[in-house]
Amino acid sequence: MKTVTFRRPVGQGKGRQVSPSSQARLAELITESPLRRDRLIEYLHKIQDAEGCLPQGLLAALAQAMKLSQVEVFEVASFYHHFDLVADDEPRPPALTVRVCDSLSCELAGAAQLIERLQTLVGAEVRVQPVPCVGRCAQAPVAVVGRLPVSQASVDSVIAHAKAGDRECALPTGQPARGDRVEAIPEPPPGAWPVLQSLIDGASQPVDVITQLESSALRGMGGAGFPAGRKWRIVAGFQGPRMLVVNADEGEPGTFKDRFWLECEPQRFLEGMLIAAWAVGCETCVIYLRDEYPGVRALLEREIAALQAAPPSGWLLPAIELRRGAGAYVCGEESALIESIEGKRGMPRLRPPYVAEVGLQGRPTLAHNVETLAWVPIILQQGAPWFAAHGRRGRKGLRSFSVSGRVCEPGVKIAPAGISLHELINEYCGGMADGHSLAAFLPGGASGGILPASLADEPLDFDTLQPHGAFIGSAAVIVLSEHDDLRRAAQNLMRFFRLESCGQCTPCRVGTAKAVTLMDAPRWNEPLLRELSQTMIDASICGLGQAAPNPVLSLFRHFPEVVG
Numbered sequence: 388m389k390t391v392t393f394r395r396p397v398g399q400g401k402g403r404q405v406s407p408s409s410q411a412r413l414a415e416l417i418t419e420s421p422l423r424r425d426r427l428i429e430y431l432h433k434i435q436d437a438e439g440c441l442p443q444g445l446l447a448a449l450a451q452a453m454k455l456s457q458v459e460v461f462e463v464a465s466f467y468h469h470f471d472l473v474a475d476d477e478p479r480p481p482a483l484t485v486r487v488c489d490s491l492s493c494e495l496a497g498a499a500q501l502i503e504r505l506q507t508l509v510g511a512e513v514r515v516q517p518v519p520c521v522g523r524c525a526q527a528p529v530a531v532v533g534r535l536p537v538s539q540a541s542v543d544s545v546i547a548h549a550k551a552g553d554r555e556c557a558l559p560t561g562q563p564a565r566g567d568r569v570e571a572i573p574e575p576p577p578g579a580w581p582v583l584q585s586l587i588d589g590a591s592q593p594v595d596v597i598t599q600l601e602s603s604a605l606r607g608m609g610g611a612g613f614p615a616g617r618k619w620r621i622v623a624g625f626q627g628p629r630m631l632v633v634n635a636d637e638g639e640p641g642t643f644k645d646r647f648w649l650e651c652e653p654q655r656f657l658e659g660m661l662i663a664a665w666a667v668g669c670e671t672c673v674i675y676l677r678d679e680y681p682g683v684r685a686l687l688e689r690e691i692a693a694l695q696a697a698p699p700s701g702w703l704l705p706a707i708e709l710r711r712g713a714g715a716y717v718c719g720e721e722s723a724l725i726e727s728i729e730g731k732r733g734m735p736r737l738r739p740p741y742v743a744e745v746g747l748q749g750r751p752t753l754a755h756n757v758e759t760l761a762w763v764p765i766i767l768q769q770g771a772p773w774f775a776a777h778g779r780r781g782r783k784g785l786r787s788f789s790v791s792g793r794v795c796e797p798g799v800k801i802a803p804a805g806i807s808l809h810e811l812i813n814e815y816c817g818g819m820a821d822g823h824s825l826a827a828f829l830p831g832g833a834s835g836g837i838l839p840a841s842l843a844d845e846p847l848d849f850d851t852l853q854p855h856g857a858f859i860g861s862a863a864v865i866v867l868s869e870h871d872d873l874r875r876a877a878q879n880l881m882r883f884f885r886l887e888s889c890g891q892c893t894p895c896r897v898g899t900a901k902a903v904t905l906m907d908a909p910r911w912n913e914p915l916l917r918e919l920s921q922t923m924i925d926a927s928i929c930g931l932g933q934a935a936p937n938p939v940l941s942l943f944r945h946f947p948e949v950v951g
Contacts, residue, residue: 468518662763
């Protein structure tokens with residue numbers, strides 16, 4: 388009879404053993420010392436970039452080097468879409484991946500057909516992946532060859548770039564794209580960091596700056612619309628040290644305005660961030676940038692290096708860190724974003740406490756969207772009354788609308804708050820596309836609901852669309868025509884929410900999956916879908932699950948004829 392022993396050899400730890408070759412390779416890739424727990428995702432990116440995947444052996448070596456359990460490293464690596472985990476005995480993925488956006492704006496432009504044709508034409512050395520929104524909705528359909536975005540992509544253009552080896556995204560030009568309307572942005576005053584330097588030199592005190600922001604009516608442009616000045620005052624009221632976190636992870640299908648601000652006005656954005664840090668008293672600034680923007684990342688690295696080499700005089704520059712997302716829409720929620728910055732899975736926190744009091748590293752944290760911060764130096768330069776006076780229909784301020792879909796000139800439009808959709812299309816977008824008439828629109832991306840053309844004269848702003856079961860959110864406007872299938876559009880949006888649910892809470896994890904199944908039926912079960920939607924709204928932890936039913940409920944409310 389064979390004797391079986393369950394004792395490990397002396398000196399051998401639990402779990403998967405780490406080979407000397409994996410340890411040596413890890414040391415080549417990550418030279419930072421000591422390794423920091425909060426930079427786990429950055430280390431995973433370094434391995435993925437070098438190896439084209441995350442080999443099992445290197446993950447085990449990373450866990451050992453960081454003194455973490457292998458489970459902890461594997462669960463973080465497996466949470467994010469952009470990481471490819473590969474077991475030691477599995478083949479590695481192809482050297483080139485072509486990602487084709489299949490979110491709504493790109494689906495309207497033929498993304499499904501493009502994906503199908505590419506999958507049949509490319510060889511085994513190329514992997515074709517349907518992916519969620521890549522933030523270039525005005526150039527739909529969009530494919531990403533390696534890291535190179537291909538606008539108005541076709542089979543021929545994608546294959547040509549793949550064969551030519553054009554796979555790296557260049558630095559942005561700094562110029563608005565065709566279709567962008569940004570005349571409302573005034574020229575900056577001369578000098579380096581002119582507004583910030585004037586504040587440091589004593590032009591205003593922090594409390595005065597906060598008061599100016601409050602009187603300007605500037606609100607958070609990431610979706611929630613919380614008054615910016617009030618948020619600064621709240622965070623400043625908590626005992627320091629304080630942190631500042633920038634949410635540059637715009638992942639809402641239809642949203643690409645932050646990319647415009649980062650590509651065309653990076654210094655305005657950085658100056659606004661530093662003004663916020665100065666006024667609130669933040670000792671560290673962390674910019675969390677979505678991984679789909681490699682060109683922006685290179686641009687910000689250059690701008691931050693220049694800033695640190697020649698900082699404003701008379702003030703100790705706060706520490707600035709640029710962190711890289713890894714493909715998780717839920718990280719647009721501020722507490723999930725903070726979890727990700729801390730090197731964890733991007734799962735939203737239960738609240739209270741709110742991040743203003745207990746945020747990054749447990750400290751009071753000012754969390755802001757890119758566009759919100761970019762407006763700060765402009766408002767202080769031009770004056771709060773200038774900004775507030777731009778609104779229409781009693782609304783205040785300017786904001787960036789990301790417009791895509793069936794219009795002649797999609798793009799970023801800097802327009803007055805309270806503008807109507809008809810005005811936005813006719814004054815800023817060159818009218819509807821040829822052969823299309825307005826039938827419906829999404830005022831706030833995937834989560835903002837779907838409204839009929841009969842509501843196209845309603846003001847587009849915070850708090851104006853809720854009576855119609857919708858909201859403006861990040862102002863991602865997707866325009867639909869009579870040629871578009873609204874059922875299919877709602878199905879596309881719900882598939883997105885199912886894919887992006889973090890899985891933490893049952894109402895969202897199970898609800899989005901169940902909703903997709905129910906919506907694939909020839910006839911929708913309205914009572915069951917309504918009951919499911921209400922459960923998700925009432926019981927989901929964060930805005931993803933709470934807003935996911937909006938497309939379904941919008942069709943029941945405004946388009947009952949299409950769901951029978």
